[in-house]
Structure formats: structure tokens, C-alpha cells
Amino acid sequence: MTDQVQELVAECLRARDMAYCPYSRFPVGAAVLSADGAIITGCNVENASYGLTVCAERTAIQRAVAEGHRHFTAIAVTCDIKDRFVGPCGACRQVLMEFGSDWIVYLTKPDGSYKETSLSQLLPLAFSPSHLGKN
Ligand code: THU
Numbered sequence: 001m002t003d004q005v006q007e008l009v010a011e012c013l014r015a016r017d018m019a020y021c022p023y024s025r026f027p028v029g030a031a032v033l034s035a036d037g038a039i040i041t042g043c044n045v046e047n048a049s050y051g052l053t054v055c056a057e058r059t060a061i062q063r064a065v066a067e068g069h070r071h072f073t074a075i076a077v078t079c080d081i082k083d084r085f086v087g088p089c090g091a092c093r094q095v096l097m098e099f100g101s102d103w104i105v106y107l108t109k110p111d112g113s114y115k116e117t118s119l120s121q122l123l124p125l126a127f128s129p130s131h132l133g134k135n
Contacts, residue, residue: 001114005074008033009108012076015041015056022046028056028079030088032064035071040064057092061099072099078108085115093123101128 001009008031016029021044028044042060046053054062057077064072075096079086085107088096096103096119103119120126129135 004033004037005076005106005114008039008074008076009078009106009112009114011039011041012078012106012108013110013112015043015060016078016080017043019043019056020045023048023050023053026079028077030056030060030075030077032060032069032072033074034064034069035073036069038064038067038069040067040069055089055092057088058095061095070099072096072103074104074106076106076108076114078110080110082110085109087117087122090123093119094126097123097126097128101126 011031012029015031016027019027021027023046030042032040040060040063042056042063044056077088087107101120105117106114108114
């Protein structure tokens, strides 16, 4: 794996340790890679009003956008499940799609091993900004 992928994977694992998940006890970490090489992380942030919970992937994206990033190439996501690769929820896939379909997605296990896939594979025939005449 390249140094950059290694760092992205390491950062999503570190972000998972920051998860605020007293209700589910299911920590998730995410790290997005911007086109200019910046890595921005996120974790899930739960709420006593359960529906207000924000997933790790969306925390990372929203943070990244707020910090001025809009072009992304990859995201690494992880949780505590050791025996299989776990993908982002459907809502998060759609939120990633807002910022392009070209994302590489690294589904990462707690030991740092990962499976490489892509947003197009995870969300085929997606609705996207292009359908509204936006890029
Ligand atoms: N969660 C994420 O952070 N990302 C996902 O893609 C799936 C689910 C969080 C939400 C909630 O805090 C916990 O995992 C259990 O659903």
C-alpha cells in the first residue's frame, strides 16, 4: 500500500477512538482524502434523541467542506467488526456522491487490513447533482 493510503487507513482507525456512541457502543471512524492531499477525519456522534445521530463518514465530509475542501479522491472507514469488511450506510453513500462518483473507498478492519472498492460500486445508478444540472 502507498504511504498515503497507509496514512488514510491509520487516520480512520484513530478517528474511531474519538467516537461518541454511548447508546450503540458501535464506534466508527472515517478519514477522507482531499484532492490536494489533506486528510480530514470524522467519527460517529450520537444523541439521546437517537435520530439526530451523525455517522462518521458524514462528520468527516461536513468537517472537510467547512474547512474548504470540495474535491476528494478517497475515504477510509472502520468499525470494531473484525471478521468482515463493513461498508458505509446508504445515507452516507449518497452524501459522498454529492462530491463526485470517483471516490475510492477503503473498507478497513480494526487490524488495518482493508478492501478497496469504489463509490460507484457501492451506489450504482445513483441520483447525483448531475441530474439537477450541477456538477
Ligand atoms: N454508523 C456510522 O457512523 N457509519 C455508518 O456508515 C453506519 C453506522 C454509526 C451510527 C451509529 O452511531 C452507530 O454506527 C450504530 O448504527
